[in-house]
Amino acid sequence: MLKLNEIHLGDCLEGLARIPSESVDAIISSPPYNIGKSYESRRELNEYLAMQREVLRECHRVLKSTGSIFWQVGVYADRGMHIPLDVKFFPILEDLGMIPRNRIVWVRPHGLHAKNKFSARHETILWFTKGEEYNFFLDEIRVPQKYQNKKSWRGANKGELTCNPLGKNPGDIWLFQNVKHNHEEQTVHPAQFPEDMVARMLLSTTKPGDTVLDPYMGVGTVAVVARDHGRNFLGAELDPSYHAIALQRISGEPDSEGVFPNLKTLRDYTARTGDPVEKFRFQVQVGKKPTERSKSRMFDEAHHLNELHTRLESEETAFGQRVRGESDGPHKLPSQQKHQLATGDDTEPLGLF
Ligand SMILES: C[S@@+](CC[C@H](N)C(=O)[O-])C[C@H]1O[C@@H](n2cnc3c(N)ncnc32)[C@H](O)[C@@H]1O
Structure with missing residues (x-):
């Protein structure tokens, strides 16, 4: 039996077999995408999906009847084909009798620039629950309203706040900065979850003292967030070096060399x-x-979100001007200027996971 707050070193199916049925409140995970990253061997898509079906069947078994699964995936890219993996995972989860609650789009502002199709700039998170009764603690994950202190100026509610002072529902388009380059959470792992993103999933579906599972624990992001919010964690990781990093992140201590x-x-x-x-x-x-x-000169999430909004707005304005013929002389959108310089490999998806 896997002890609470233990990460099995080895294959996730072995780890899952050590977890009792109906004992886990939420599963938050990002499986290998089968795109040939250092930690995965590339397989035929159908073989990969058959293996994932086995893992998800076990996840379903260990989940409590009120439990949730968040399964985060990108695309499978092969010989110019671009197959969004959530499309393939959706029926697998439905076949298990699970109920879809959201398909969350995780916007990824950076990545490789495609040559023969639009560059991939999002991944997805499928949220399914095991049953009709499930937890969703919206107040735990509200975000600031656009006009937080706006008040009604007429009518029966004159002088009252027009929106919930606790904030608004974050919606199903998420803008968390991926953990690359100047991100303070970056370890040697090429495909880490941002901690804030895990916190949103964990806080919305679990209570303190609950148990969260990640069968593909990587460098332990789900465990670290569970620790920080008073939840228990369980997991598995195949690669001993990632497993060791996860344990060190959880302990929060330096190694013998500082x-x-x-x-x-x-x-x-x-x-x-x-x-x-x-x-x-x-x-x-x-x-x-x-x-x-x-x-620190590193920027927090709010900075990156602002930067993204500004960039999207300026691209939209430039595009509108071009369509209306308002620009003088040849004009290129910022993304087109970058595209000219880039030499991306079209067969790769984002180059992030
Ligand atoms: C996309 S990464 C997950 C990263 C993780 N979310 C984090 O924040 O660190 C997938 C992880 O699954 C691990 N993995 C691949 N096959 C596995 C298996 N059969 N059992 C357990 N872990 C596996 C890989 O070594 C990799 O670290």
Whole structure:
């Protein structure tokens, strides 16, 4: 039997076999996409899906009747074909008798630039519940309203707030920055979940003390978020080096040489202990030396979202001007300018997962 807060080192089907039926409140995971990343062997699509069907059958078994599955996937790309994997996973989950609740689009502003089709700029998260009765704690995950303090100026509700002061439903289009480059959570893993994104799934469907499972735990993001929010975790990871990083992230301690798996773990440690950041290093050293959070030049999620909105708005305006013939002289959208410079491989999906 897998103990609570343990990550099985080995295949997820072995790990799942060690979990009792109906014992898990939520499953949050991103399986290998079968695109030939360092941690996966590429298989024929049907063979891959048959294997995933087995894993999901086991996930369904261990889930409580009120439980949820969030299955995050991208695309399967082969010889110029582009197959969104959620389309393939949807019937697998339905065949298990599960009930679809949302198909969430995770917008990915960066990635390879395609030559023969539109560049892929989103992935998806399928949210299914095991039964009709399920948890959804909306107040835990509300986001600020656009006009948070706007009040009615006439009618029966004059002077009252026009919208919920707790914030609004975040919707099903998510803009979390993927964990790359200057992201403080970046470890050596090529396909990590952003912690905030996991928190949204976890907080909306579980309570403190509940248990969350990730059968493809990678470097332990789901476990770290579960720890931070008072939930238990269970999981499996095949690769011993990722498994070791997950354990170190969960412990929050440096190794014997003062090295952390990522900058975030380092900064959390120094904030907790008062030790100076200069004493330590992290595996994916982004700057020359780690800075205090307050002096950091790394940007938080809000900054990246603003940046994305600004870029999309300016592209829309430029596009509108071009369509209306308002621009003077040849004019290129920012994305087209980049496209000219890029030499992306069209057979790759995003180059992110
Ligand atoms: C997309 S990554 C998940 C990353 C994770 N969400 C995180 O934030 O670190 C998929 C992970 O599944 C692992 N994996 C692949 N096949 C596996 C298997 N059969 N059993 C367990 N883990 C496996 C890979 O080593 C990889 O770390």
